[in-house]
Amino acid sequence: MRTFQPTSAEEALEVVRWAVSGRTPLEVIGGGTRRGVGRPVAAQHALDLSGLCGVTLYEPEELVLSARAGTPLSEIEALLAASGQQLAFEPMDHAPLAGGEARKGTIGGVLAANASGPRRIKAGAARDHVLGIHAVSGRGEAFKSGGRVVKNVTGYDLAKVVAGSWGTLAAVTDVTFKVLPAAETEATLVLRGLSEEEAANAMAVAMTSSGEVSGAAHLPETVVGKVLSGRLPGWRGATLLRLEGFAPSVAYRFEKLAALLAPVAAPERLEAQDSRSLWREIRDCVPFADGTHKPVWRVSMAPSSGHRMVMALRMEAAVDAFYDWQGGLIWLRMEAEAEAQALRRQVAAHGGGHATLVRAPAAVRAALPVFQPQPPALAGLSARLREQFDPLGILNPGRMDV
Amino acid sequence: MSGLVMPAPDGATLRNRDEIVADMRIIVPGEGVVDTEHSMRAFETDGLTAYRQLPLVVVLPQTVAQVARILKYCNDRNIRVVPRGAGTSLSGGALPLADAVLLVMSRFNRILDIDYANRTVTAQPGVTNLGITDAVRHEGFYYAPDPSSQIACSIGGNVAENSGGVHCLKYGLTANNVLGVEMVLMSGEVVRLGGKHLDAEGYDLLGVVTGSEGLLGVVTEVTVRILKAPETARAVLLGFPSNEQAGQCVADIIGAGIVPGGMEMMDAPAIRAAEDFVHAGYPLDVEALLIVELDGPGAEVDHLIGRVEAIARNNGSTTCRVSQCEAERLTFWAGRKAAFPAVGRISPDYYCMDGTIPRKELPKVLSGMREMSEKYGLGVANVFHAGDGNLHPLILYDANVPGELERAEAFGADILRLCVRVGGVLTGEHGVGVEKRDLMPEMFSEDDLAQQMRVKCAFDPGHLLNPGKMFPQLHRCAELGRMHVRAGQIPFPDIPRF
Numbered sequence: 001m002r003t004f005q006p007t008s009a010e011e012a013l014e015v016v017r018w019a020v021s022g023r024t025p026l027e028v029i030g031g032g033t034r035r036g037v038g039r040p041v042a043a044q045h046a047l048d049l050s051g052l053c054g055v056t057l058y059e060p061e062e063l064v065l066s067a068r069a070g071t072p073l074s075e076i077e078a079l080l081a082a083s084g085q086q087l088a089f090e091p092m093d094h095a096p097l098a099g100g101e102a103r104k105g106t107i108g109g110v111l112a113a114n115a116s117g118p119r120r121i122k123a124g125a126a127r128d129h130v131l132g133i134h135a136v137s138g139r140g141e142a143f144k145s146g147g148r149v150v151k152n153v154t155g156y157d158l159a160k161v162v163a164g165s166w167g168t169l170a171a172v173t174d175v176t177f178k179v180l181p182a183a184e185t186e187a188t189l190v191l192r193g194l195s196e197e198e199a200a201n202a203m204a205v206a207m208t209s210s211g212e213v214s215g216a217a218h219l220p221e222t223v224v225g226k227v228l229s230g231r232l233p234g235w236r237g238a239t240l241l242r243l244e245g246f247a248p249s250v251a252y253r254f255e256k257l258a259a260l261l262a263p264v265a266a267p268e269r270l271e272a273q274d275s276r277s278l279w280r281e282i283r284d285c286v287p288f289a290d291g292t293h294k295p296v297w298r299v300s301m302a303p304s305s306g307h308r309m310v311m312a313l314r315m316e317a318a319v320d321a322f323y324d325w326q327g328g329l330i331w332l333r334m335e336a337e338a339e340a341q342a343l344r345r346q347v348a349a350h351g352g353g354h355a356t357l358v359r360a361p362a363a364v365r366a367a368l369p370v371f372q373p374q375p376p377a378l379a380g381l382s383a384r385l386r387e388q389f390d391p392l393g394i395l396n397p398g399r400m401d402v
Numbered sequence: 403m404s405g406l407v408m409p410a411p412d413g414a415t416l417r418n419r420d421e422i423v424a425d426m427r428i429i430v431p432g433e434g435v436v437d438t439e440h441s442m443r444a445f446e447t448d449g450l451t452a453y454r455q456l457p458l459v460v461v462l463p464q465t466v467a468q469v470a471r472i473l474k475y476c477n478d479r480n481i482r483v484v485p486r487g488a489g490t491s492l493s494g495g496a497l498p499l500a501d502a503v504l505l506v507m508s509r510f511n512r513i514l515d516i517d518y519a520n521r522t523v524t525a526q527p528g529v530t531n532l533g534i535t536d537a538v539r540h541e542g543f544y545y546a547p548d549p550s551s552q553i554a555c556s557i558g559g560n561v562a563e564n565s566g567g568v569h570c571l572k573y574g575l576t577a578n579n580v581l582g583v584e585m586v587l588m589s590g591e592v593v594r595l596g597g598k599h600l601d602a603e604g605y606d607l608l609g610v611v612t613g614s615e616g617l618l619g620v621v622t623e624v625t626v627r628i629l630k631a632p633e634t635a636r637a638v639l640l641g642f643p644s645n646e647q648a649g650q651c652v653a654d655i656i657g658a659g660i661v662p663g664g665m666e667m668m669d670a671p672a673i674r675a676a677e678d679f680v681h682a683g684y685p686l687d688v689e690a691l692l693i694v695e696l697d698g699p700g701a702e703v704d705h706l707i708g709r710v711e712a713i714a715r716n717n718g719s720t721t722c723r724v725s726q727c728e729a730e731r732l733t734f735w736a737g738r739k740a741a742f743p744a745v746g747r748i749s750p751d752y753y754c755m756d757g758t759i760p761r762k763e764l765p766k767v768l769s770g771m772r773e774m775s776e777k778y779g780l781g782v783a784n785v786f787h788a789g790d791g792n793l794h795p796l797i798l799y800d801a802n803v804p805g806e807l808e809r810a811e812a813f814g815a816d817i818l819r820l821c822v823r824v825g826g827v828l829t830g831e832h833g834v835g836v837e838k839r840d841l842m843p844e845m846f847s848e849d850d851l852a853q854q855m856r857v858k859c860a861f862d863p864g865h866l867l868n869p870g871k872m873f874p875q876l877h878r879c880a881e882l883g884r885m886h887v888r889a890g891q892i893p894f895p896d897i898p899r900f
Contacts, residue, residue, distance in 0.1 A: 147827045155851075301598075354603035356603075
């Protein structure tokens, strides 16, 4: 087992070319915080891109930032914050769930995972903000796609297909992202004691209002004590609605939303600091970062029937759940087995979507489709696409296999 | 571009035309096959009217099964296919080929599902962009991307071109607003990418299909997200003595953390043409005009209007008017929205370009354009999506004067080369099509283009779907797939490994 640590894009190209010539598979890693996602990679050697480090361009007034792929996300976020800006897609940090150290991930890893957060519906995921990439394909060829301007339709958008490919199409060496102003302030409206169905209805009311909600989550009773160090107690859980923006706007929208939802439950308010911590914990699935390896699923489905899917699943399996509806997600922690078949059957029966096993011991991940299996025509198309980037299966082979 | 070379027509296909037309009539009975020269004239061009070509035959299917049978039939017989939505492409994306079936999707014109709880609309691809908003407006919702052709252009065409509009800095392009599509591949296979949920499983094929200009598949159903209409919208009209000051004002607005719903700039020739045409009340003593629209809750809009006014004053604005009612806001926009026809009044023909640049390069690019304007002896007026750096220079020419079209095209190509040179791109929203096809090497290396063409190979290995668009040269997939493997040394052996 060798770990290659190139310090330039040219050296990274050289490593992949060498691997291609000997048909030697490589595991592509950045900060190593997402290695536990996907099927175990069958590779003898590793290509560690954390040596490709540093922001190469940041022009706040142009809303653009370029960095080498191994640049720590924490470094980028600190730089942006100093200019009052952010990556608006709020990328999840996968490390806490896996029991690792927080804030060690890289910007390349964010792209490879197509990371997103509780602002997903409103602001998009990494795929919606990436403007361009430089990468090395599994053929051992350097290529670029996109550019450094925020509006561009020149040629195929290969950056989007590389986003969420978990390093199986190309080793990305440089990324350019659109950045946006960070909200001046925020507040969270809290409703207590709603059932999961009542919560789903309240969130739908909030999200279809003109209140511009930028986060909507429901933490059932079993989960609510696991955020904000237990400072958010309540019986039967808490339904949370985040408002962000300029101070006068947040104040105005909070009043409107509180009036709209007052018939449902008495609205309470979390101020900016607690609100920020809370949504970071929801983003990172902290309620299930319990130090165990119990299987955790990330389920993407249309919000309105999510709670019914969870209720049906509870008839078959011991499961703990919470809802991140602006993320478009249900998070599930299984008490025992991963129950992949039962879960996917229920998702399909409730309007469809996809379930990804984001935490499980390697032996479990080796035995299950971690990513949602696709119908044959689509699976064939995806396989042909991979062949066009990496015909010999050099980069992260097996990771996305189903 | 006038010397545009399209793929040579296939002799066998041309010879078999009668048989192909007859077979199309079996697949699509009734009125769905158009084959007389007279009736095919309506389809010979799209929004890039300098180019015209009659297709082999026009077919207007009505069902997904028909689309699948047509594509499989053509795939089996090596017949080319050009898909077409409403035919409003400004880059020749729907330009027919003499030996290709023109597959027109206009009869797919129904809204299939409106889901307010999940805030989605599912529509057939021939529904117009505005048709989606019209279907949900009574509930206070709308579909955000608003290309200026929105009353005519189809949602399927929007997916093919990844269309934008004046609101896309804040609300995104088509790619950011489409959740799923159903698509027929050239093989006749039907696939679904995404749906009402987010970030479809597996590779983001939806991301690469959006903006693929009809080269990867034929979309037969589209699911988009809809948004609640903002509570209010107000516009500020700002005039500046120089383009530099207007540009700095835009930068300062963004720098202050404000993302306007729309932010449009016009230069002096465009202001004059628009004012003469619609009398929007634009100041005529300025070099640059900005329209800044703020939308959202009333309290927020009022707060931000004050900040924008202050920023404009700091940058030396000589005109500053805030819309006091909806009618006035629409009047501010009327001139900008009519800029193209207004330019059409002062010049027999105009040629609309579509580069994007880093905004700070605007003064350099505008002065470069003035020099080119002198060199080519043709006027130019500029409208500009200022928030995102997307330029629309309108080159004025007269097609009846021999040589002027060629000069206009050469001028346009020079503008795009300049855009790329300052860090920008060839097209922000109109697409590559045939128009910018031969300029692609200005922006991409051979390896870059080869990797893009390999994506095409995964979808359509025979290069039968919309050939001659986007890529300057189509290499055979077998050639693109060949690996050049050399015997490898272990790379940089002196660095530490663990």
